[in-house]
Amino acid sequence: MSLPRTCIMDVQFSEQYPLRILLAEDNRVNQKVLLRLLKRLGYEADVANNGREAVELVRRRAYDVVLMDIQMPEMDGLEATRCIFEEWSPDERPHVIAVTANAMQENEEACRELGMSDFITKPVSLEAIVLALRRCQPITGR
Template identity: 90%
Template structure:
């Protein structure tokens, strides 16, 4: 996992114009209301508005209805977990058209990160998510042009 460079000024991290430099359509798939609020607040500080899915099944449905560049995917959710939801998304769309998926989890075990990355997830972010961590993850994402 990449660390925050010491030279990264805090003002650029909290700038709402960040979303203009890194324009992304974001879906947050998270079942916990407190975690939803925290992540939505962090994204808002960077200039993003995100849609929210309350479980993996909803996340797949949202992606079917609307194009996203990125899904912030909680791994442990009811009805359908984040790994299964990611598999379904990746099965339905070719790589150039599907959203990138970043795992967001409280489970920091190495085997969980390996499982997420081997599935094709772009990144692995641990909870509690910090503004600096989400900035690094978002900087590695690119808008999808095929949709």
């Protein structure tokens, strides 16, 4: 599904979809790119540099969405997602969106089987973020 360009570049998108976002990404360049894309939509996201940090930040603050890189040091995105999902019930935990350079079908299936809400491949486009975030609702249980 393609979106009109004016629709996806609007900073008011975050007003229509008010979400607290955590970006879990170890690569500084990818962090900057993703933060810039989110800013174009009106979001200010927190950043975790690895899966372990992501789990700790989710424990300290209620996020609606975690953009989770799959390959990170210390704790990868799949393990971090398992920890989050074990600790919080479905109505209390954030939506976890996989962000990965590995676009193979089996990787997407593994993420979906784990319970991730969506799967975005790198390089990430603004349109892919918009489509994924539109499917997320704020978490009301926490």
